[in-house]
Amino acid sequence: MSTGIYAIRHVLTGREYVGSAVNIEKRWKEHVRQATRGKHHSRFFQRSWLKHGAECMEFRVLLLCDKKRLLMYEQACIDGLRPVFNVAPTAGSQLGFKHSDSAKAKMSAAASRTRNFTGHRHSEESRQRISERRKGKGGGARTPERCANISAALTGKTVPEEVRKKISESLSGRTQSAETIEKRMKKLRGRKMPPGFAEAASARMMGKKMSPEALQKMRESRASLSADEVRKIRKMAGDGVKHREIAEKFGITVNNVSVINTRQTYAWVI
DSSP states (O other): OOOEEEEEEETTTOOEEEEEESSHHHHHHHHHHHHHHTOOSOHHHHHHHHHHOGGGEEEEEEEEOOGGGHHHHHHHHHHHHOOTTOSOSSTTSOTTOOOOHHHHHHHHHHHHHHGGGTTOOOOHHHHHHHHHHHTTSTTSOOOHHHHHHHHHHHTTOOOOHHHHHHHHHHHTTOOOOHHHHHHHHHHHTTOOOOTTHHHHHHHHHTTOOOOHHHHHHHHHHHOSSOHHHHHHHHHHHHTTOOHHHHHHHHTOOHHHHHHHHTTSSOTTOO
């Protein structure tokens, strides 16, 4: 097995192809096989092969070297010989290679079919097979037996504290866009709870009490005034501004001003 740099020369025109290989003999056979099938990666080499035949191609070894230095010597040979058949001027890279318009069109069409199956259409037989495989699985109508199996599999399972913490950290600070919220609302509009759902939810919540921290967060999330606005209201009331004037300025009722000033609401605002 020979490792090094080789060249394929067209004896009539003198045009060459320069390459490197760990196994030069095997690489030459690959060139012959690709060109014979009309699938050689160099369109220039392929055209000459089809036009003049294999007998016009002369294979020769330029130098032998260690495989770690293949690209270095290959680049030196490319720079010195300037082989016409090489489609890329950089050894071991496609840098500088330009695809033809027809090749670009083929790649674009292939990408449009394979990227998330965009533009791909299943045949009627294929659709039928997919439908048969998906029957009874998630995404479609779940049978009572499947629901019972899922319930039994999940009963008693708890999410580890580390996993909960990671999920919480990944979701903290994230807010849903108005479009996402609207999409969710459209899906929920007109939907009815299954029979017994409300009763079961009520039974689960019966007797449960929210922690002071949870109550505080709920109050803050439902607050219609910001903390800065509450501070301004209290300052204006402390400066003797009439509650009616404050109410008109902030668009709230006089009673709201009173309870805010006496800290009956927005007690968490310092």
